[in-house]
Amino acid sequence: MRHIVQQRVRALVAITTALAIALTTSCLNAIVGPDNAPSNATVFDELWSGADLHYSFFVIKPVNWDSIRTLYRPRAVAARNAGELETAIGAMLAELRDPHVVLFANGASASPTRYRARADTVNTRLNLQNTFRKYVPAEPYVASARVKSGFISSDIGYVRIENFFGSDWEAEVDSALVHIASARSVIVDVRENDGGTYRLAINIAGRFVRERRTFGYLRFRRGPRHDDLTDFVDEVVEPAGPAQRTQNVFLLANARTASAAEVFTLALRSNPAVVFVGDTTAGMSGGPTARELSNGWVYRLSEWIEYTADHALYETIGLAPNVVVRATATDFNRGVDAALVRAVQLATTALASASLTPVRSASSPPNGGPPPSNGTR
């Protein structure tokens, strides 16, 4: 009897397995659909419609996306090889004038195709190796390839953050801050920092704020129309890490401070005690997301619009410093890091005075530049 039962169970299991396989194979194309043939036209259309549905900046950029399709589609369809297709698509994407829009044509070219913005071409006249050698004379503490710290003087510490790529390395910044814990003032340098992971940048910014604050807002692309955006979503920074440095903090940024590094800058600006010294940042606020195409290529698009705490856009504009210092060719040739020198002066003055709060409002451009601004331009 048991034997018969076992036989029947086996038979039923075999039948259900066969049924599952039959269902998978017969219904797959009917329900999920077949793979797209990766023709030039298909690849172009996928990318064009992907941008049409996901790109966030159509509402603020003077781009007629339909006309651009009409212009570039024939070129893409006529491409004779992957390289020509990449060139045609890259030219179309360049019309968006957004360095966050990138095409990774796997195998077609060695480097990704992207729009070269001001941040890519501007001469910031900065030699960071020289800065370390000249202004951080004692052996710097190297937490990692991304974070270094040291003493400019016994009272002024210096922390350099190269980028914000990756995740879960906030502790490296904590270690660097521990190394300069005896310093009464800290200069945080994110010049030439080209960004990285959004959340990591905010977490690290949490080492320099004393309270939870909304430092900016995001609006996500949310529907098929170009103006389908979410409401303003708060961007919040709050104290993080074992200890925070919230007083006598001087932030250095420049025209190559981009993307997540600008988020970091924006978050630090929420602390009124932080003085931002240097040049206007790159203005890359898009928050890119990646998508792919039928031929295996990957592209990235900005998926949100970021605003300052004053609801001001800073895409392509950048974040203006409190104290503007632009390096000159003369400074560079003499090996002078003018922005760092100015930050040291401000820190020294602040430490010398009984009250530190006037530093932010009393600062003035040292080189005849435009007057300081607390907002974006």
Next chain:
Amino acid sequence: MRRGRLHAYVHESGGPHISSLFHHQRARVCIGLAALCALAPNIGAQSASAERLLPRRWALSLDGGAESVARRDDAESPLRFSGTGVRGTLRITRESARSLWHDGLVAATARIASDAATSFSQFSSAVVSVDAMRRVTTMRQARVHAGVAFRTSYDDSFHHFAIPNVASTTYRLAALTVGPVVAFDNTATWGRLSIQLSAPAVGLIDHPNSDVKIGSAGLHPKFEGANTFRAGDADIALTSVNPGRMHVRAALHAGALVYRDYQASRQLRNTLSIGFVLEQRGVLR
């Protein structure tokens, strides 16, 4: 000796000939008879029908198995992704003379990829379901129930791209749906065959076209009907019938979903699973 053991087994298996009430066990027959005797006055007072004498059944089943997933979500990628993973189901069944309830919790995860792309996706889903059904047949061996299925599902796709400074995106499809469900259950000496079919009729669907990993995209559910949101689930299960409370259960699940949003989402899933059923039978009061 062997003949005697076989005889004893057949004798026990003869339980269903007495009734399927007491699950082949003499002890349970005795308990059940005692319970019936105790309830006799009430049953008489309530002008008992044959149905009211059917047992109450309570079962807890736990299944685990391999799942095959194929999906294409235009919000995430124009490519078709497919792969395999695992799926687990916890289900509580409550059956009385006229009603059948299934409360289910399903969790599944699969690694899916496309032939064309170098990226891959970790696709996870969770479903909480409640099926409330009324019996529509009077046969004891073959029971058919029909009712309403409530489903809350959450599909999450964590997509990894093989590009510099590794990028990832996360997309979701959340649904709160209501629709009809039909269950067929046939008990024989060799086991119990259960088939259940369900399909949502209406629902609230949240399917953002944004990468939601930042967690700030917010919920924007849309009310959808069967013309835009079509889905169906079929479950075929075979449960052993043996003395005792513990039974073995083998099941096949097939689920399909087509959401005709401006960013269409389609998926097909098949699961073969095996598990255990802890069953308790009593007598309906």
